Amino acid sequence: MMVSVWRYSHLVFAIASSIFLLIASVTGVILAVEPILNKIEPYSVSGADELSLAETLGHIHTKYEEVLAVKRDRNGFVSATAIVDGKNDEFYIDPFTGEKLGSLIQKKPFFQFATNLHRSLFLKSTGRFLIGFASFLLILISISGIVLIAKRQGGYKQFFAPVVRENFSQYHHVVYARWTLIPLLVLALTGVYLSLLRFDVIPDPKVSLQVDFDSIQEEPIREYTQFDLFRNTPLSELRELEYPFSEFVEDYYIIRLKDREVYLNQVTGEVLAEEKYPGLQVMSSWARVLHTGEGSIIWSIVLGFGSLAIPFLTVTGFIVYFRRPKTKIKNAYAKHESEYIVLVGTEAGSTLQFAQEFHKQLLSAGKKSHLALMNQYSLFKKMEHLVVITATYGQGEAPASGEKFIQLVKKHRQKQAFDFSVVGFGSTAYPNFCQFAYETHTALEASDKGIALHEVFTVNDQSFESFNNWFMAWSKKMDLSIHLEKPKLLGSSKPASTFKVIHKAELPEEDTFLLSLKNLNGSKPVSGDLLSVVPTEGARERLYSIGKVNTDTLVISIRRHDKGLCSNYLHQLRQGEKLTATVVNNRNFHFPKHAKKIVFIATGTGIGPFLGMIQENVKRREIHLYWGARTKDSFDLYKDYIDKAIREGKLTDFKTAYSRQQAEKMYVQNLIQRDKDLFLDVLKNKGCIMICGSIAMQKEVLEELQLLSNEYLGKDLSHYQNRKQIKMDCY
Ligand SMILES: Cc1cc2nc3c(=O)[nH]c(=O)nc-3n(C[C@H](O)[C@H](O)[C@H](O)COP(=O)(O)O)c2cc1C
Incomplete structure (x- = not known):
């Protein structure tokens, strides 16, 4: 079923029940405290559960003139109802001595208030119905939530795999929902059950024992402590024991044990009647215990957290939806x-923003452009140019609005020839980067009339800059002179910071340079974050990976392009000059906190963030840096940093692959097979591989790693990517 149906249902159920669920959850948290407070009262006597009923009753009788009943509650506290100084009293006792331990716990008014609000909102039957119905909706919310998480994670097997973090609300919504799923479902199911019980939809059958009074025996007379049932039943089995009303033999002991009810002749100790509780009664009793947590501190805490999750999930869920x-x-x-057809494959809507901006520009250039979802692919009579812009979901699957696309392409054969371009939106944080865009491209290529204008163009993390690069190349091919504007929602909301240039090292023959910057104010970047630079007003932003080499100095490594507006702007900055730029958090590419062994792979200026990360390695973890460049000279720019890190033990080794140094070309991916033992060790033992540099290199490196992973570890590489053991930031 389409993801959007599940998502829509999840939302509708949540909206419909949110108020009631919020009340039930807040009161639920309060009520989870009550059984904990009760349980820690000092009325539990260690070892008492092993006493027999005969021993317990014997101890009680030595203390009180007349005993009417003995009970054991779910906390294991034993209480007696007895006549004391001529008055009827009920209190906790020590089963070893019969001694009074304290008065019965009275429900505090605050908890009574919370209970009434929780059960019926003070609206009696109407309130009970509303709360019961909200519990039912909570079951549906949980089920649709399970399906959505499985879809997001790429299958039920990946249900508990690490969640890729896109933003706070999305990440925590998924993570907390997974951890509180069991208590939430238990609360919802038992809540519905108890409501149905209350409205008599589920019957609550009681045992109804029949005593044959004609056959009641008066002999042999035995002391109650000699009764088999009393001697053979431990106190732990008891719920309640009622004494005979009078001394007449027709009155008998009524004993409610955990699993059955028994009537016992008070003179002979013979069992007069006995019956196990009906299944429904046992179930109802379990439903109450599971719903209230009574008698168990641990389960009460679990339920408390379950209840607490409801307001949190409601708020984060609504934020995710409304954003x-x-x-x-x-x-x-x-x-x-x-003549132009723009099709978009989106699930959360951001790809549509790009497509809309593109479509708008075509219209303003006077072109007849039609924008639709991929699932609306059909016969387009006048189509000459098709542009498909699509996201990828799950494990390389189609987004909701593109699920039918490939079938539709096979079904609707266009009559006229047309050219097509496919732009894939995705994230390198996911195992199958832009996979669905590649499938789309293949499907269109296989259709008779489609002619590909270029290979699939990929855009990582909704980078407007990349999209614009594609757009400029495409519009040039189309001979159109149009410009894109950045969609509003993607505007950088972070405040800009000021940096002072403190050093510039340069390799003119390689056209690369390294800028050392001091952060004068604003945000505190960490290595792996990105620095967004806009060289002149209205120009496109450029992103550079940050290496934080000490507390207030960061470096960015830049390749200068002949006509590159930004690289030339940065290049002309002199020592002491100021630069205004914005730090963009790149959470998925930070130095791993826990991995013991780490491999960095970079080409060219991609080494930038790693220069900072090796400085962060204060615990001297094992780090291997693989670096690819054209010639040995390219290294001069970074030599001091690398030498120092090796001297200080922060970098274990540094391996290079120079493509133009020797007759035989050498690339970083070639080193992977050679050093396969290291790579296998890192993957097997929860280490981390980080890749930074060109997309082409990333592809080659991933292919090599995939081969190793299949051949030696019997696992798809995505297994390690899902566990965040492979982090990438390529461009
Ligand atoms: C649950 C989930 C799964 C994703 N799976 C992939 C994936 O397998 N490959 C990929 O390249 N991107 C993946 N992405 C990233 C999205 O394709 C990317 O964020 C895209 O820009 C979202 O576009 P939309 O907002 O139009 O839906 C995934 C994102 C999410 C939330």
Whole structure:
């Protein structure tokens, strides 16, 4: 079923029940405290559960003139109802001595208030119904939530695999939902059960024992302590024992044990009647215990956290939903009259923003453009140019609005020839980067009339800059002179910081340079974060990976391009000059906190963030740095940093692959097979491999790692990627 249906249901159920669930959860947290407070009262006597009923009753009788009943509650506290100084009293006792330990715990008014609100909102039957119905919706929310998490994680097997973090609300919503799923489902199921019980939809059958009074024996007379049942039943089995009303033989002991009810002749000790509790009664009793946590501190705490999760999940869930870009599409031209068809595959809506901006620019250039979802692929009579912009979901699968696309391409054969471009939106944090875009491309290529304008173009992490690069190349091919504007939702909301240039090292023959910057104010970046630089007003931003080499100095490594506006702008900065730029958090590419062995793989300026990370290695963990460049000279720029790190024991070794140094070309990916033992060790033992540099290198490196992983570890590489053992930041 389509993800959007599950997501829509999840949302509708949550909206419908949110108020009631919030009340039930807040009161639920309070009520989870009550059984804990009760349980820690000092009325439990160690070892008492092993006493027999005969021993217990014997001890009680030595203390009180007349005993009417003895009970053992779920906390294991034993109480007696007895006549004391001529008055009827009920109190906790020590089963070893019969001694009074204290008065019965009275429900505090605060808990009584919370109980009434929790059960019925003070609205009697109407309130009970509303709360019961909200519990039912909570079951549906939990089920749809399970499906959504499985879809997001790429299958039920990956249910508990690490969650890729996109933003606070999305990440914590998924993580907490997974941890509190069991208590939430138990609370919801038992809540519905107890409501149905209350409204008599589920019957609550009681045992009804029949005594044959004609056959009651008066002999042989035995002391109650000699009764078999009393001698053979431990106190732990008892719920309640009622003494005979009078001394007449027709009155008998009523004993409620954990699993059955028994009537016992008070003179002979013979069992007069006995019956196990019906299944439904046992179930109802379990439902109460599971719902209230009574008698168990641990389960009460679990339920408390379950209840606490409801407000948290409600708030984060609504934030996730309402922050989603809207996906309504309006068109000025119908599909059969448009020469440009722009199809979008989106799930959360951000890809649509890009597609809309693109479509808008086509319209303003006077082109007949029609924008639609991929699932709306059909015959487009006048289509000459098709642009498909699509995200990827799950484990390289289609987003909700593109699920039917490939089938539709096979079904609707266009009559006229058309060219097509596929732009994939994805994230390198996921195992199958832009996989669905590649499948889309293949499907279109296989259709008779489609001619690919270029290979799939990929955009990582919704980078406007990358998208614009594609757009410029595409518009040039189309001979269109148009410009894109950055979609509003993607605007950088972080405040800019000021940096002072403290050093510039340069390798003119390689066109690379290393800028050392001092952060004068604003955000505190860590190595792996990105520095967004906008060289002149209105120009496109450029992102550079940050290496933080000491507390207030960071470096960025830059390749200068002849016509590169930003690289030339940065290049002309002199020592002491100031630069305004924004730090972008790149959480998925930070130095791993726990891995014992780490491998860094970089090409060219991709070494930048690693220069900082090796400085962070104060615990001297094992770090191997693989670096690829054209010639040995390229290394001069970074030599001091690397030598120092090796001297200080912060870098274990540094291995290079120079492509133009020797006759035979050498690339970093070639070193992987050679050093396979190290790579296998890192993957097997929860180490981490970090890759930074060109996308082409990333692809080659991943292929090599995939081979190793299949051949020696019997696992797909995605297994390690899902566990965040492979981190990438390539461009
Ligand atoms: C649950 C989930 C799974 C994803 N799986 C992949 C994936 O397998 N490959 C990939 O390249 N990107 C993946 N992504 C990243 C999205 O494709 C990317 O964030 C995209 O820009 C989202 O576009 P949308 O907002 O239009 O849906 C995934 C994102 C999410 C939330």
